[in-house]
Amino acid sequence: MAKKPGAREDALPAIAEVFREYGYEGASLALIGARTGLGKGSLYHAFPGGKAEMAEAVLDAIGAWFEDKVYAPLRDDPDPRAAIRLMLSETDAYFRSGRRICLVGAFALTEGRDGFADRIGGYFRDWREALAQALLRAGRPEAEAESLAEDTILAIQGGLVLARALDDPAVFGRMLGRLEERLVS
Amino acid sequence: MAKKPGAREDALPAIAEVFREYGYEGASLALIGARTGLGKGSLYHAFPGGKAEMAEAVLDAIGAWFEDKVYAPLRDDPDPRAAIRLMLSETDAYFRSGRRICLVGAFALTEGRDGFADRIGGYFRDWREALAQALLRAGRPEAEAESLAEDTILAIQGGLVLARALDDPAVFGRMLGRLEERLVS
DNA sequence: GATCGTCTGTACCGATCGGTACAAACAGCA
DNA sequence: TGCTGTTTGTACCGATCGGTACAGACGATC
Numbered sequence: 083m084a085k086k087p088g089a090r091e092d093a094l095p096a097i098a099e100v101f102r103e104y105g106y107e108g109a110s111l112a113l114i115g116a117r118t119g120l121g122k123g124s125l126y127h128a129f130p131g132g133k134a135e136m137a138e139a140v141l142d143a144i145g146a147w148f149e150d151k152v153y154a155p156l157r158d159d160p161d162p163r164a165a166i167r168l169m170l171s172e173t174d175a176y177f178r179s180g181r182r183i184c185l186v187g188a189f190a191l192t193e194g195r196d197g198f199a200d201r202i203g204g205y206f207r208d209w210r211e212a213l214a215q216a217l218l219r220a221g222r223p224e225a226e227a228e229s230l231a232e233d234t235i236l237a238i239q240g241g242l243v244l245a246r247a248l249d250d251p252a253v254f255g256r257m258l259g260r261l262e263e264r265l266v267s
Numbered sequence: 268m269a270k271k272p273g274a275r276e277d278a279l280p281a282i283a284e285v286f287r288e289y290g291y292e293g294a295s296l297a298l299i300g301a302r303t304g305l306g307k308g309s310l311y312h313a314f315p316g317g318k319a320e321m322a323e324a325v326l327d328a329i330g331a332w333f334e335d336k337v338y339a340p341l342r343d344d345p346d347p348r349a350a351i352r353l354m355l356s357e358t359d360a361y362f363r364s365g366r367r368i369c370l371v372g373a374f375a376l377t378e379g380r381d382g383f384a385d386r387i388g389g390y391f392r393d394w395r396e397a398l399a400q401a402l403l404r405a406g407r408p409e410a411e412a413e414s415l416a417e418d419t420i421l422a423i424q425g426g427l428v429l430a431r432a433l434d435d436p437a438v439f440g441r442m443l444g445r446l447e448e449r450l451v452s
Numbered sequence: 453g454a455t456c457g458t459c460t461g462t463a464c465c466g467a468t469c470g471g472t473a474c475a476a477a478c479a480g481c482a
Numbered sequence: 483t484g485c486t487g488t489t490t491g492t493a494c495c496g497a498t499c500g501g502t503a504c505a506g507a508c509g510a511t512c
Contacts, residue, residue, distance in 0.1 A: 110469065111469080232438065233445060240422050240425025256414065295498080306461050312459060
């Protein structure tokens with residue numbers, strides 16, 4: 083007993099940041115060790131599966147955060163339009179107004195569908211479905227709700243790519259503004 | 268003299284494909300050698316700068332292709348709407364209807380702005396400006412042309428991310444359809 | 453056929469990769 | 483204070499990384 087209650091969870095944000103900055107391949111254990119302040123011993127004690135398990139844990143944590151803060155309100159909030167507005171503001175905050183990339187999107191583009199494909203797909207599928215449901219509840223016809231939801235998720239991802247590529251975070255904010263107009267007219 | 272006229276250019280598509288599949292870090296020289304059929308000797312003869320020069324050459328080739336097939340028509344075609352439709356069909360073909368990712372976008376997300384930042388930024392900047400000009404020539408007000416152009420580039424990138432993440436290329440086709448409606452109503 | 457510069461396969465370099473082994477340090481409990 | 487199990491730093495492993503050196507094969511020119 084007396085397990086390590088925090089150790090793992092405490093290290094996750096730092097590990098996530100390393101993956102974000104260097105990608106899965108580029109994130110070396112030396113780098114992760116330095117940024118978490120943990121030696122290899124501690125790292126492998128907390129994540130016996132090594133780098134792959136760290137990545138899985140990070141993806142799970144991200145998924146859980148979005149489920150809690152974004153997807154659940156989209157599905158359950160009695161006021162779907164408020165939930166959509168909340169989604170936009172939480173998204174803006176999470177991605178630091180375009181200064182931070184989406185790790186899940188980056189993994190989708192670069193990782194050769196290792197063990198991560200399920201988690202990556204699930205993250206976007208859940209988001210799309212929750213948003214489509216909110217739009218439906220807000221009175222949109224089903225077909226329109228679904229294509230609008232897909233367009234939204236994809237615009238957010240594209241906005242992050244473009245903001246990063248142009249080194250201009252403002253791209254992300256402009257995109258969110260246009261989205262708000264289309265979503266909650 | 269009697270330079271190597273083809274060697275370099277011949278190898279570029281194969282090298283690009285390796286970068287696309289494995290990312291910059293993940294693309295090892297062993298892998299590149301195997302896929303091009305070239306030994307290290309030949310590889311370093313054609314690209315004295317090593318992996319970095321290969322990546323630069325690949326990015327340059329991609330940029331030149333888009334300049335020729337997409338940006339120039341957007342700027343110069345007397346019929347801007349036809350140029351926009353051409354852009355959509357060339358884009359669909361280039362990205363194999365969502366089965367192929369954008370190397371420039373992938374580099375933007377993962378590479379730590381090495382020497383590639385200029386090329387990456389230029390690719391998207393040129394695209395956005397050429398499209399905005401075509402929309403302007405097609406009769407749109409300037410502000411609308413610019414935000415629509417930005418939305419379009421970003422949607423294409425996001426469409427590639429989402430298609431890959433969901434392992435469903437059809438996402439890309441649906442997005443292009445919606446874009447066509449918004450661009451050439 | 454001899455010559456000369458261009459190509460290319462192979463061996464090799466030090467550095468670093470992800471991962472393992474293990475002993476010392478440390479806690480909690482008596 | 484002794485014991486017990488967890489947590490840690492360190493040394494080490496084989497493999498592979500990007501890159502270099504170089505000798506021999508090649509192809510053109512006379």
